[in-house]
Amino acid sequence: EAGVVQSPRYKIIEKKQPVAFWCNPISGHNTLYWYLQNLGQGPELLIRYENEEAVDDSQLPKDRFSAERLKGVDSTLKIQPAELGDSAVYLCASSLGRGDYNEQFFGPGTRLTVL
Amino acid sequence: AQSVSQHNHHVILSEAASLELGCNYSYGGTVNLFWYVQYPGQHLQLLLKYFSGDPLVKGIKGFEAEFIKSKFSFNLRKPSVQWSDTAEYFCAVNEGTYKYIFGTGTRLKVLA
Numbered sequence: 001e002a003g004v005v006q007s008p009r010y011k012i013i014e015k016k017q018p019v020a021f022w023c024n025p026i027s028g029h030n031t032l033y034w035y036l037q038n039l040g041q042g043p044e045l046l047i048r049y050e051n052e053e054a055v056d057d058s059q060l061p062k063d064r065f066s067a068e069r070l071k072g073v074d075s076t077l078k079i080q081p082a083e084l085g086d087s088a089v090y091l092c093a094s095s096l097g098r099g100d101y102n103e104q105f106f107g108p109g110t111r112l113t114v115l
Numbered sequence: 116a117q118s119v120s121q122h123n124h125h126v127i128l129s130e131a132a133s134l135e136l137g138c139n140y141s142y143g144g145t146v147n148l149f150w151y152v153q154y155p156g157q158h159l160q161l162l163l164k165y166f167s168g169d170p171l172v173k174g175i176k177g178f179e180a181e182f183i184k185s186k187f188s189f190n191l192r193k194p195s196v197q198w199s200d201t202a203e204y205f206c207a208v209n210e211g212t213y214k215y216i217f218g219t220g221t222r223l224k225v226l227a
């Protein structure tokens with residue numbers, strides 16, 4: 001069974017440029033999460049989807065970050081415009097259910113460097 | 116706010132040494148506890164989890180963790196580490212919701 005797929009794995013952009021990350025969750029997993037992981041820190045939740053609905057986006061900086069999961073499967077996270085402080089690893093995870101008793105499976109992440 | 120503390124940021128051990136990584140959390144209610152591992156160049160993987168029952172939890176690759184409610188702790192242990200255990204280890208907590216709170220991680224380096 002394929003795991004959570006993310007692309008690109010690495011992205012280098014200049015500040016003020018837009019960037020987008022893509023995630024394909026494990027087949028059948030209706031809950032999808034985007035996390036931010038800064039260097040030397042643990043992952044922090046940005047947004048959670050139940051199918052196509054964003055049910056918790058309280059930690060998403062909405063002035064520059066946006067996300068979508070139009071058909072309840074793949075998801076895209078976008079930053080526009082990127083700032084130097086956005087350099088981090090962006091992780092996608094998925095689970096069968098709401099995640100409290102269902103294990104979250106993580107993708108390999110996208111490492112973003114903003115110059 | 117709920118928090119998770121991993122006091123050992125870097126640990127270096129020789130092969131066959133015993134390992135114990137500390138994890139303390141701040142939430143006073145019922146919690147679910149997890150240890151994740153990230154091997155170099157790989158994604159986060161679940162090592163073990165505790166929801167209820169026996170506070171001594173066995174995970175993959177010979178790892179175990181003990182939940183001590185009175186100490187708000189969930190320390191990870193392995194009697195004899197191997198070079199292949201070199202990785203970063205994250206403790207995580209949730210209080211019965213979807214939201215994991217992760218610790219800052221411990222980088223373990225095992226010398227061959």
